Amino acid sequence: MTLSRRRFIGAVGAGSTGLILPFAAGCDNAGHSDGAVQSGDVPLPARFSLPFKRPPVIQPTSSEGTTDYFDVRAFTTKAEILPGVQTEIFGYNGTFPGPTFSVRKGRTAVVRTRNDLPVPMVTHLHGGKTPAESDGYPTDYLLPTSGWTASAHTMHHAGMAMAGATAQGTRNYTYPNLQRASTLWYHDHRMDFTGPQVWRGLAGFYLVHDEEEDALPLPKGDRDVPVMIMDRAFNSDGSLAYPSIDPTLKTTPGVTGDAHNGMTGDVILVNGVPWPRFEVQGARYRLRLLNASNSRRYRVRLDPEPGSGDPFTLIGSDGGLLAQPQGMNSIYIVPGERFDVIVDFGRYAPGTKITMTNSLGDGSTAELMQFVVGAKAGDDTSVPARLSTLERLDPAKAVRTRSFTLARNSESGHYVYKINGYPFSTDRSWADIKRGDIEIWEFSSTTHHPIHLHLSPFQVYKRGGSTTLEPEDVGWKDTARLAPNQKLSVLVRFSDYTGKYVFHCHNLEHEDMAMMANFTVT
Template identity: 55%
Template sequence: MTWNMTRRNLLGLAGGMAAIPLVAACQPRTDDTSSDQRDHGSHSDRHGDDRHGDDKNSTGRLLRSDARLPEPFTSPLPVPPVLRPVRTDATTDYYEITQRPGRAGILPGYSTEVWGYDGRFPGPTIESRSGRQVVVRHRNELPVPTVTHLHGGVTPSRYDGYPTDVVLPVGGRSAGSAGAIAHGSFDYAYPLGQPAATLWYHDHRMDFTGPQVYRGLAGFHLVHDAVEEALPLPRRERDVPLMICDRAFAADGSFHYPSIDSSLTGEPGVTSDFMKGVLGDVILVNGAPWPVLEVAAVRYRFRLLNASNARRYQLALDPPPPSGTAFVQVGSDVGLLGRPIDHEAIDIAPAERFDVVVDFGSYPVGTQVTLVNRYGTGSTGHVMRFHVVRKARDDSTVPPRLADLEQPSPPSTITRRMKFSRSGSHYETWTINGQAFDPNRIDAQVSLGATERWLITTNADHPVHIHLGHFQVLSRNGGKPGPYDAGWKDTVDMRPEDEVEIVVRFNGYRGRYVFHCHNLEHEDMAMMANIEVT
């Protein structure tokens, strides 16, 4: 098959916009959150009624499942397997992953096709050492082009997963590509010159990130270092990655997603009802619906990842611990915190990560502890359950000091202003500074090693992700950073009408990178811009 990559005529006008007809014309300018979709009053029953909203804290529309859904807390929590290198040498570990269709029994009584790394959802976990290079050969046996991005990685631009740098399916060929093309497979090289962190890898193909991640192209990549290993935090089976996402299921058990072209080979984008984002009614953790994990009455470290396309969560424990705090945060997107932070609840936006310690020691054996989503209702108000089944020895603790964090010196004045908003004559386009993504246009040029001060504003929920550049939040709406802004980050949670100042540094490599909204439907509709590091 021939893949024509010039559909946008290299103008960056998201093809998905063609699928957003004048339904947006009747919407007021301020209708950018799920609770404001008042004009969509007549849809089939499987579409959520947004006049009340499944989740008023997410920008998106609820898509209901037609399949029979299981009772919550009946599936055991799966933990993705750790991938072993196919070979190693003095400096590098080499891995091979095949992107291919697979089958998964996500819902009892159904077989769901996934597009997965090694045919799995989530993909296998890669565990690496800081400063030791990893090379991952991705072979594409899917029916569509793919791009793989190591989210949070400090990565040379050639290997960062630029949206048009596609790997064609085995046997595929291209015509007039706007980006670098690999045929069948590509070796992604990750130097990993960065501290220990919970990273993740996922598809990043231009215009099609949303549906391809939705079908399963996501996995963990954990980086370890000596600083982390010297801490007495929970380890081994008590260090658990949790990939949280929402999905909807069709009557046959397949993933239900409102693509204009379900083959993902033609017109990109979603139907007009879902241009704000797709919210599923089934919460999956590591690919299982509302699972349960048996735990001992000890501390556990949970690496929380919101891998949803559009849904925000507020996570809490029910019942709360009889003593102590629910969550002790020890890490953020790209590394450990300087000191732990106590939270009774955690807001987590798409693509954000929180490393937390939960102490089950204060719960009596036999207690059922539910991880709830306070921003959800009905089926989306529950995430998973922990069953405290036994006492055990616990040698772990959370020390008062975790790591020495570098504190950047921000410029005294704003370097750049970035406005994430709806634009166009009928507010039908997701833009940054009024412009849709153009692969040929450089929107920000920075010097290698530069530290800049950015002011980001928005009129909807937009989790803003910067490739290569790691940052710290300086202020939120003119005040202090929010309770969930601590540490070095690559993604910041932006609420409607927020103004957030960040100090961002661009270390490591020269080349072309992107920053964008990580609501994947917004990203696919061109809410992205280019950074050139010189």
């Protein structure tokens, strides 16, 4: 991709809007509005008036050999997201977002999780190469310590079994961390209720580090910054606005109105802070960008750009470092995706205010945060021409090609989002795969869907039948953009664990309405 083409793509994106066009939230056609919700008369802060915050880093409770033990408790609490206003959240350890895990390759993390919420939960390590029993299969419920009546929960698809590896009160999730350094995240994955439970706060960063990355002269410490971007809406009393059919999240799943298209709000939060201001030194920073929104897509830009060169240097995607850095004028990021970028604030004069914008947004969603550049600082970092050695999967070695069509249907007065004509069922496996096999998976749809595979990372192979890819398609991925009427082909090698896993649309409202399917590795 040439620089001129990247700038052209960005210019096209600048003509889009986030709250008005169905394009922005992943709707099926132009006749459907998206699930945008405007905040009530609760006072919102002026943009860039609140300081940027980093989520707290959780420390192991204990360690034994090569295993670290962490204790996490999920419970309902109040958090000050808007100034002077208390908002009820679902919090991992009571924070919004949850604490950041900072782990090392080769050290197993055992996360001892206690559910003091009033509803079941399921934790999924997004991007993790995780044994099936700890992956967060959607019906592997961790039930509340206060008790639960399973019959209370009705399903989107009446024929689907409720059975799963249910635990009462507490569960240990084991993450071997036998994967390269990468920016992962964890979030709730409860069947039918992922959207509202993530919306209420059940998400956080999970950063894997290794010796290869440590040896590179990239920014570290305070200049290595996680940036979780999400949109939310608030009611007049400061509570989070989400149009659940059952606001208690105990019985009937689903949303009212057009929110089935994908829920979006008018308040942008970065690490849980609305439109924050980040005071930086005149030096290079590594920004770990995560789109943790339920359905909103972003095209991230910097305004103003530096006097010369690209504002972003892309060094990593979902699955870790790229082979070589890539200059970018903008970053298109769909829900669930991560991109690690270097921004050199030393190229700006002290005192410069730089806005991180969203050219797919409109009004309050067109700006994300602001950087205020301080004095020039000593900076011995650099971006090497070679970052890592990446194997490229060979399509000639693929043992088969599978095709999946994503579409929406109306049934019994509500929408169901299907894969190959079927809603999700715990009993149907769409792919039985021999461990170690390489396959080509093809996805198609008439509308936008972020495609996410559990367990096995993939490489984008073709778009629309062409091997000319988008600049964000580089490296190892676990989530990728499926554009309307454009076939997305990916190469996957299932070389890690055996068991039953899922793949699904990462528009969380689509996922909740059954746009998910099983695959089994043997």
